[in-house]
Amino acid sequence: MAMLFGFLLSFQLNAQTDEDVLKTVYSTSLTNGKSYEWLDHLSNSIGGRLSGSTNAELAVQYTKRELEKLGLDKVWLQPVMVPKWVRGQKEMGYFETNGDIQKVNICALGGSVATPNGGLKAQVIEVATYKDIEQLGADKVKGKIIFINRSWEQELVNTFQAYGGCAAERYRGAAEAAKYGAVGTVVRSLSSRQDDYPHTGSMGYGDLPVEQRIPSAAISTNDAEKLSEALKKDQNLEFHFEMSCQKFDDVLSYNVIGEITGSEKPDEYIIVGGHLDSWDLGDGAHDDGAGVVQSMDVLRLLKESGVRPKRSIRVVLFMNEENGLRGGRKYAEVAKEKGEKHVFALESDAGGFTPRGFSFDCSDLMFSKIEAWKPLFKPYLIHFFEKGGSGADIGPLKNDDIVLAGLRPDSQRYFDHHHAANDTFEHVNKRELALGAATMTALVYLVDKYGTETITDEKEIKD
Amino acid sequence: MAMLFGFLLSFQLNAQTDEDVLKTVYSTSLTNGKSYEWLDHLSNSIGGRLSGSTNAELAVQYTKRELEKLGLDKVWLQPVMVPKWVRGQKEMGYFETNGDIQKVNICALGGSVATPNGGLKAQVIEVATYKDIEQLGADKVKGKIIFINRSWEQELVNTFQAYGGCAAERYRGAAEAAKYGAVGTVVRSLSSRQDDYPHTGSMGYGDLPVEQRIPSAAISTNDAEKLSEALKKDQNLEFHFEMSCQKFDDVLSYNVIGEITGSEKPDEYIIVGGHLDSWDLGDGAHDDGAGVVQSMDVLRLLKESGVRPKRSIRVVLFMNEENGLRGGRKYAEVAKEKGEKHVFALESDAGGFTPRGFSFDCSDLMFSKIEAWKPLFKPYLIHFFEKGGSGADIGPLKNDDIVLAGLRPDSQRYFDHHHAANDTFEHVNKRELALGAATMTALVYLVDKYGTETITDEKEIKD
Numbered sequence: 001m002a003m004l005f006g007f008l009l010s011f012q013l014n015a016q017t018d019e020d021v022l023k024t025v026y027s028t029s030l031t032n033g034k035s036y037e038w039l040d041h042l043s044n045s046i047g048g049r050l051s052g053s054t055n056a057e058l059a060v061q062y063t064k065r066e067l068e069k070l071g072l073d074k075v076w077l078q079p080v081m082v083p084k085w086v087r088g089q090k091e092m093g094y095f096e097t098n099g100d101i102q103k104v105n106i107c108a109l110g111g112s113v114a115t116p117n118g119g120l121k122a123q124v125i126e127v128a129t130y131k132d133i134e135q136l137g138a139d140k141v142k143g144k145i146i147f148i149n150r151s152w153e154q155e156l157v158n159t160f161q162a163y164g165g166c167a168a169e170r171y172r173g174a175a176e177a178a179k180y181g182a183v184g185t186v187v188r189s190l191s192s193r194q195d196d197y198p199h200t201g202s203m204g205y206g207d208l209p210v211e212q213r214i215p216s217a218a219i220s221t222n223d224a225e226k227l228s229e230a231l232k233k234d235q236n237l238e239f240h241f242e243m244s245c246q247k248f249d250d251v252l253s254y255n256v257i258g259e260i261t262g263s264e265k266p267d268e269y270i271i272v273g274g275h276l277d278s279w280d281l282g283d284g285a286h287d288d289g290a291g292v293v294q295s296m297d298v299l300r301l302l303k304e305s306g307v308r309p310k311r312s313i314r315v316v317l318f319m320n321e322e323n324g325l326r327g328g329r330k331y332a333e334v335a336k337e338k339g340e341k342h343v344f345a346l347e348s349d350a351g352g353f354t355p356r357g358f359s360f361d362c363s364d365l366m367f368s369k370i371e372a373w374k375p376l377f378k379p380y381l382i383h384f385f386e387k388g389g390s391g392a393d394i395g396p397l398k399n400d401d402i403v404l405a406g407l408r409p410d411s412q413r414y415f416d417h418h419h420a421a422n423d424t425f426e427h428v429n430k431r432e433l434a435l436g437a438a439t440m441t442a443l444v445y446l447v448d449k450y451g452t453e454t455i456t457d458e459k460e461i462k463d
Numbered sequence: 464m465a466m467l468f469g470f471l472l473s474f475q476l477n478a479q480t481d482e483d484v485l486k487t488v489y490s491t492s493l494t495n496g497k498s499y500e501w502l503d504h505l506s507n508s509i510g511g512r513l514s515g516s517t518n519a520e521l522a523v524q525y526t527k528r529e530l531e532k533l534g535l536d537k538v539w540l541q542p543v544m545v546p547k548w549v550r551g552q553k554e555m556g557y558f559e560t561n562g563d564i565q566k567v568n569i570c571a572l573g574g575s576v577a578t579p580n581g582g583l584k585a586q587v588i589e590v591a592t593y594k595d596i597e598q599l600g601a602d603k604v605k606g607k608i609i610f611i612n613r614s615w616e617q618e619l620v621n622t623f624q625a626y627g628g629c630a631a632e633r634y635r636g637a638a639e640a641a642k643y644g645a646v647g648t649v650v651r652s653l654s655s656r657q658d659d660y661p662h663t664g665s666m667g668y669g670d671l672p673v674e675q676r677i678p679s680a681a682i683s684t685n686d687a688e689k690l691s692e693a694l695k696k697d698q699n700l701e702f703h704f705e706m707s708c709q710k711f712d713d714v715l716s717y718n719v720i721g722e723i724t725g726s727e728k729p730d731e732y733i734i735v736g737g738h739l740d741s742w743d744l745g746d747g748a749h750d751d752g753a754g755v756v757q758s759m760d761v762l763r764l765l766k767e768s769g770v771r772p773k774r775s776i777r778v779v780l781f782m783n784e785e786n787g788l789r790g791g792r793k794y795a796e797v798a799k800e801k802g803e804k805h806v807f808a809l810e811s812d813a814g815g816f817t818p819r820g821f822s823f824d825c826s827d828l829m830f831s832k833i834e835a836w837k838p839l840f841k842p843y844l845i846h847f848f849e850k851g852g853s854g855a856d857i858g859p860l861k862n863d864d865i866v867l868a869g870l871r872p873d874s875q876r877y878f879d880h881h882h883a884a885n886d887t888f889e890h891v892n893k894r895e896l897a898l899g900a901a902t903m904t905a906l907v908y909l910v911d912k913y914g915t916e917t918i919t920d921e922k923e924i925k926d
Binding site: 026027030031154155157159192193354356379380381383384410412413416429430431432435 | 489490493494617618620622655656817819842843844846847873875876879892893894895898
């Protein structure tokens, strides 16, 4: 009886067209998805989840429990040592010009050292990019605070390109300024909007000796404009800022992993993931709470839609994408040690906005196979299939055989919120989030069904 | 010298490819668009602009002045008589069950009569659609408040389809209930979200005699759920609501029109528009402040991009789309009287969200001509070109020759805000709005350049 039932079920599923399956997936996600409810908890009951924090550990425990409720074949924690950096007291900054004091909104960049107790005060030199610091040279830079005021390229339609255009200012600015004797750096927030939010994000000192490291803050875009205007009138103005951030020894944390074991090729792995850690200023709803809950929902939506995957499908919630990538590296390291064959990895780490498609890191041949699936996505307004990057956490899995992909949601609003206090749950729309989860599920379903082989299955491509 | 300069300028423009022009248009809109600044004023300095209100007249004056600053060839007001309906005091509603009082969030539907002084209280009958009222019949309906609780079809990807699915409940519910002796109607808000905002919108009594008209309110989706739950436990619960809305005689208002007169075919008109009136609960930023400012920006962006149109391009800011469509009808009537040949009309009335493309109301032949332009839009992620509806205000211009089109922005968030107190400026993203204005400008540029003829210009289609 059990066998007969199994036969019938499998017959029914085979009778479903890909169009039918995608319809079920999207409709289940829109009417009965869990992403939004999970994100509400992650954002509002837990909050910002910086690596090494108690919140990060609460998020590990919460997502593990929720995955366990889904009836997956396996759920486990993968230990990984992560850096621990703590912001401390809320930062403050002001500048003083002709006896007037103008307060500004700043925050420490992640990884920065603190200012001396009582703050740091110095004259300011404005530069347009971090590369200008070398031109100025030690004579002019020594003893000063370097204000890197690189503007956002609004004309770029893809905001991630604009972000890429000024990411080095934030990451390398302080190290470069310190080389020439600066005492601190203040970096214009990497934001697409004029407002009062400072945006944090990682920075590094490279091989700079500890005693030469200088504090580095982000300043809101509105205050960057104010400071720049004031400097035009008074080159001698002084900037004061105070930050009490601190770095501690690495601590133990975890990647959270759940698996549906494959029915035909259990030793081939497809993974879907996002990162569980977030910056601490907001609640990390878009970056990357959205990617976490969508990835969890992929496995749930496959089950709810009656899909029984051939290959093993794993959800991986990576720890420490923001300031170390330790989770992504650990997952790849363990996969390599165990000789696990990973055929496909998909990351969602670009916000919970309306999905537009995917970018793929794979061979041209594989890409043309994937492109042939594009018409299946048309009813859901998914149109963007391009070769390009995938996601930071899955990057370490890269080899010649694996196909890597990144979900590409609408990018217009992402950098209004990214790494700032306004990356919060109320800025996530339930339907947009659910469409993203469905779009990921649809792609995972197709990759599992048709595989990532490009030579032996030419017939399938043409089908 | 002037002639030589004119020749050179025209030579330079001709040397520009369509790709170049679109690049200039998008980049100008993203870096130097005026839409957002205009919308800030319309939303925050003026506010909700219901037909016949002082705010609507302020909006007429403001947009006329701003158009005059653009150096167009003509700017004028087109008189039109509009209905005047006033909400009066903020509405209140509650239901009473087993001695407990539960307040609910309601608002009068536009065009509703008031409740009797002191409010209206009656037992409630819930129906799923307005068609169920007939089934119940006068016996059950008489003396009751009919609660129409039609739910939103979340599985539809295009939220306008879901809206269409329940728009008749709002518009016709009261007239239908009154026929069977109901004393009032309460309609579940037409919203894609569970929250506390009631959404207004127009309703009508058809040919129901004035003395038989009953008050009709919208109730928030959260409160609709509460009321429905409470009715399951207590069929005798009583609902109380108070509304003091009033209808006055028609008043004089205006469509606001600006024109760039065509250089080669000044007697052929291309129009682009949105509606200047809005509901009164929010500030009408998405509906349809966005369409107004984008349409104004189309003419400005053409000028800023150095495009000199062959045909006359008009921006038309229509009055009274929300509760009468008088502006749209008047514009078409005058155009007909004057024998003006309108070849193309484009409306933006679906919110200031990221544009995805257009829908077109035109012949198949013309549609295939337009589709050939699709690749030009790819860099801007504009992918949706479909046959379908256009816009309410331009509808009255329909004839066999004109091509009608509607901008189609991402629709996921629109009905979270539509006609509710949270349709406000802070929910509009500057870049999304600017991309919409650029997308409209690009289409107007192409239609002007290549025309809407489909027989005589086959060569152009193939180019």
